[in-house]
Amino acid sequence: MTAETAHGVGKCAVVLGARGGTGKNIVLRLCERAPYEIAEIRAVVRNKGRSADEEKTLLFPEKDDRVKLIFGDVLDLDSLRPAFTGAHYIFNAISGSGSRSAKVIEQTDRDSVGSTAMLLAQEFSHSLERYVLVSSQFVHPSNKWHHVRIMLNTLVTGPFASKGIMDYKWEGEVLLRKAGIPYTIVRPGHLIDGPNPNGKEKKVLVAQTNASLGNPTTRFVVAGVCIAAAMSEKAKNTTFELGTDKSQEESCIPEDLFDNLKPHFLEEESK
Numbered sequence: 001m002t003a004e005t006a007h008g009v010g011k012c013a014v015v016l017g018a019r020g021g022t023g024k025n026i027v028l029r030l031c032e033r034a035p036y037e038i039a040e041i042r043a044v045v046r047n048k049g050r051s052a053d054e055e056k057t058l059l060f061p062e063k064d065d066r067v068k069l070i071f072g073d074v075l076d077l078d079s080l081r082p083a084f085t086g087a088h089y090i091f092n093a094i095s096g097s098g099s100r101s102a103k104v105i106e107q108t109d110r111d112s113v114g115s116t117a118m119l120l121a122q123e124f125s126h127s128l129e130r131y132v133l134v135s136s137q138f139v140h141p142s143n144k145w146h147h148v149r150i151m152l153n154t155l156v157t158g159p160f161a162s163k164g165i166m167d168y169k170w171e172g173e174v175l176l177r178k179a180g181i182p183y184t185i186v187r188p189g190h191l192i193d194g195p196n197p198n199g200k201e202k203k204v205l206v207a208q209t210n211a212s213l214g215n216p217t218t219r220f221v222v223a224g225v226c227i228a229a230a231m232s233e234k235a236k237n238t239t240f241e242l243g244t245d246k247s248q249e250e251s252c253i254p255e256d257l258f259d260n261l262k263p264h265f266l267e268e269e270s271k
Contacts, residue, residue: 009036010035010037010038011037011038011088011129012039012040012041012042012087012088012089012127013038013042013090013091014044014083014084014087014089014091015027015041015043015091016044016072016074016080016090016094017045017093017094017095018043018044018045018069018093019046019059020094020095021191021193021219022093022134022222022223023043023091023093023094024060025220025222026091026093026226026227027041027059027060028223029220029227031064035066037231040068041064041067041068042068043056043059043060043067043069044071044072045069046071046072046073052069052070055069070083074116075108075112077116077119080119084119084120084123085124086127087124088130089129089132089227089230089231090116090120090128090130091132091134091226091227091230092113093134093226094108094109095108095109096109097109097155097165099156102157105165106163106168109165109168109169110169110172111172112172113172113176114172114175114176114179116131117131117175117176118179120179120181121179121180121181125181128181129182129230130183130184130229130230130231130236131179131182131183131184132183132184132186133173133176133183133186134222135173135185135186135239136166136169136187137187137188137189137212137213137243138152138211138212139169139170139187140170140266141170142210143166143211148212152165153165153166173185173266177239177266177267182237183236183237184230184236184238186226186229186242187239187242188217188241189213189214189216189242189243191216191217191218192216192217192218193219194218194220200250200251201218201220201250201251202244202246202248202249202250203244203245203249204221204243204244204250204253204257205244206242207240207241207243208240208241208262209241210266213243214243214244214245214246215244215245216243217242217244221244221253222242224253225253225257229258234258235258236263237264237267238261238262238264238265240261
C-alpha cells in the first residue's frame with residue numbers, strides 16, 4: 001500500500017529485525033524522510049506477548065503514523081507475507097548472534113536470508129525495488145585466518161563447531177545474490193550505539209575489498225547508508241564494506257558515496 005501526495009507516490013519500506021539496535025535505527029531514520037519519499041514503514045518484530053500498539057509505543061514512542069508494527073518471524077514465511085505485500089524496500093537487520101545457539105544462527109543469518117529473498121522473487125517482485133542486507137566486514141572466506149574473523153566466528157558457536165556466524169553470514173550473502181532480485185549488501189565493521197552527540201558523524205567510507213575499512217561506525221550512520229543505498233541506482237546489486245574516517249566529520253551522507261561501486265561484485269563467486 002502506498003500513499004499519494006502532491007509530490008508523487010511514496011514508497012513502502014519493511015524493516016526485519018526492527019527491535020534490534022540497527023533495525024530500530026533504520027525505522028527512525030526512515031521517519032526522517034518526507035512522506036512523498038516514504039509513505040509507510042512496516043516494522044517487523046517477533047510477538048513477545050504484547051499487543052502491536054503496546055509494542056509500537058515501547059519501541060517507537062515518538063508518534064509517526066507511517067510506522068506500522070507487524071508481528072512476523074523470518075523463520076515463518078507465511079507471517080511475512082502481509083509485510084511484503086506491496087513493499088518497495090526490504091531492510092534485513094536480523095542476526096542470530098544473541099541467541100547463543102549455532103542452529104539459530106544458521107537459520108537466521110543464512111537460511112532466512114535465502115528463503116525471504118526467494119519468497120520476494122517468486123511472489124512480490126512486481127513491487128520490490130531493493131533488498132538491503134546488513135552483513136559484516138570479514139565475512140568473505142579470504143579472511144578465514146584473520147584474527148578478528150576467527151574471534152567473531154567462534155564467539156557464539158565455540159571453537160570446535162564446523163561453522164560459525166561469519167561463515168553463515170557469507171553463505172546468506174551468496175543466497176541473496178543468487179535470488180535474482182535487486183539487492184545491496186552493506187558490511188559495517190565494529191558498531192557503536194547512538195549518533196554522535198555533536199550532531200556530526202565521522203566521514204563515511206565505502207569500499208569493495210573484502211577486508212576491513214576505516215574505524216567503528218554508529219548504527220545511526222549504518223541505518224542512513226542503508227536507506228541511501230536502497231534509493232540509489234548506483235548501489236543496486238552491490239556489496240561493499242562500510243567504515244568511517246575518524247579524522248574528518250560530516251553532517252550528512254555525501255551524494256557521491258556510491259559513485260565508484262562496481263555492480264555484481266562477487267556474483268561469480270556466488271554461482
